[in-house]
Amino acid sequence: MNDDTIRLVTIGRIIRRRWRLLTILAVVGALVGYGTSLLFPPRYTTSASVLLPGAWEERELLTQTEIATSSVVLDHAADTLHWTGISGSDLRDEVGAKAADGNIIKISGTADTPERAQQLSDQVAQQFVTFAARLVDDNTDPEEAAQLEELQQMVVQTSRRITDLADSADPGQTVESVQTRTELEKLRTSLQEAITKLDQADPASNKANMVVMGPAARPTGEAPPTRMQLVVGGALLFFLLAVIGHLTAARMSRRLRTQPEIAAALGSALLGTVDVPGERTAHRPEDRGPWARIRRLIGVDVRWDIPAPQTSGDEAGRQIRYRRVCARLRDEVSAPRRLLVVVPDGDEIARRAAEQLVAVAESDPSPSSSSEGHPMLRVVGVSVSRPMVPDRGDESGALVVLSAGSWTAGELAGIAEACADADHEVVGIVLAGLVQARDTRSAGRPREAATPVLAVGYDAKGSSG
Incomplete structure (x- = not known):
């Protein structure tokens, strides 16, 4: 295409x-x-949220998500759940963790029931908080903690001493006394801010205080x-x-669709195109097998890769096309003679066109006194897989009738070679196209219903699908 x-x-x-x-x-x-x-059994997923207070960087949050799904946390969760045949390694594919906005770690768990999914998420979240707190405690230096606590006590004592000095200062309203009390208040404020910063800098006071934000919700639907x-x-x-x-x-597809390609494959000239009404015809005996019925049932007996048939004119207009082809055929041959009308097996459109062409040639032998009449035509079906044309006898030439887009160049070349082997010259090509017939029919319809007697039976098999 x-x-x-x-x-x-x-x-x-x-x-x-x-x-x-x-x-x-x-x-x-x-x-x-x-x-x-x-x-695959149904799966259910739910998640539990863990809040991390304090200031956390993005890389620190990613580290916490890795810790939440670590083997240590999953092993403790599996030991606590006591599920038969389920270990920490089995939970690795069932548990996930990701960082959300607001320093929140969402821990999701997947199981075969909603209850087990809820239990898994809650237990992993709890084990994560416990392990993170223990990890912070283990990494804290006892000597540094003691020094920090001693520093905090010294700051508290200094603040009290400043208060005492401010109270014992000259209670008068002299400039010196006011300046002294102001300086002491500034010093005390600075010490209080230092204490606050020390509390915030203490890892044991914030990052170890992770909180599970309630139990996981029980899932109501299956996981995708x-x-x-x-x-x-x-x-x-x-x-x-x-x-x-x-x-x-x-x-x-390598099927030929254009007129020059078809003419080149057959090695002959195109005499014209004819129209075939797209009426539903009775199926031949060859098309009534079980496979043919199945093909018709599922709709593959009709070609889809050809455009929808256009609406044709009346019957008289279609007959004019056939008569013109017969006239051109008469001009191609030197004298009236018998010709074979070669139709590829399975080309139902071409078969109907060939029969109509034979009927027109018989009904209109000579349109003028100078003409010696149309050639006598006989339709034969040729298999494209193993083409065989009857040997030359009464007939001395072949007219190939086919529809476009149904055959490859190799198949048409095989038909041309079969005609040459039988000593038949391909005198011309006729292309048949499917058209949509109008509902109204002409009253004076020509002898289309008269089916010519075929000397060689048409043994087409298959369809154009």
């Missing part, structure tokens, strides 16, 4: 003409998704992917794969 293959109109054409197949594949995908959900998500996802996946498969097959 050309670059228009991936246009939305092409996808719409696939959906319209292959909706049965796409529906069946979507149902199959939904069943596959349902079967997948049976192999849920059974419904798997069913819908399977149906959508199979639907998309079917559409992509149609587009890929169309892009890789």
Whole structure:
């Protein structure tokens, strides 16, 4: 196909003409998704929040998330839960932690029941807080802690001494006494600020005081992917794969669609194009097997990669096209003679056009007195896989009738070689196109219903799908 293959109109054409197949594949995908959900039990997820007071940098928060899912914390949580056959390593894939806004660590737990998911999240959060506090206590130097406490006591004593000095200063309202008391108040304020900063700098006073912000909420729904998500996802996946498969097959198709390509493959000239009404015809005996019925049931017996048939004119206009082709054919041959009308097996459009062409040639033998009449035509079906044309007898030439976009260059070249092997010259090519017939029919309809007697039976197999 050309670059228009991936246009939305092409996808719409696939959906319209292959909706049965796409529906069946979507149902199959939904069943596959349902079967997948049976192999994996439902999972439930919930989370517990841990508040980290104080000032924390981003890298410190990331470190805390790693600690929350460390093997030490998970081993303690598994020992506390006492779940049969569940160890800390088994919980590694079921527990997650991430840093949220406001110095909050969210610890999530996943289990096969809502109760177990809630218990897992709460227990891991509690073990994380306990381990973090113990870790801070273990990393604190006892000598530094003693020195810090001694410094704080000295600051308190100094503050009291400043208060005493301020009280014993000259209670008068002299300038010197006022300045002295002001300086003492500033010194006391500075000492109080220093104490506050010391308290904030103490790691044991803030970063060890992590708080679990309540128990985890019990989950009310399954964790994704849920059974419904798997069913819908399977149906959508199979639907998309079917559409992509149609587009890929169309892009890789080597079927000839243009008149010059077809003429070059057969090595002959194009005599013209004829229209075939897109009426539903009775199925031949060859098309009534089980596989043919299945193909018709799922809608793959109709080609999707050809444009919708255009509305044709009346029956008289279509007959004019056939008569013009017969006239050109008469001009191509030197004298009236018998010709084979070669139609590829499976090309139903070309078969109907060939029969109509034979009927027109028989009903209109000579349009003018100077003409010696149209050639006598006989329709034969040729298999494209193993082309075989009857040997030259009464017929001395071949007219190939086919529809565009149905055959590759190699298949058409094989038909041309089969004609040459049977000593038949390909005198011309006729392209048949499907059109949409109007509801109203002409009253004076020509002899279209008269089906010509075929000397060689048309043994087409398959369809143009």
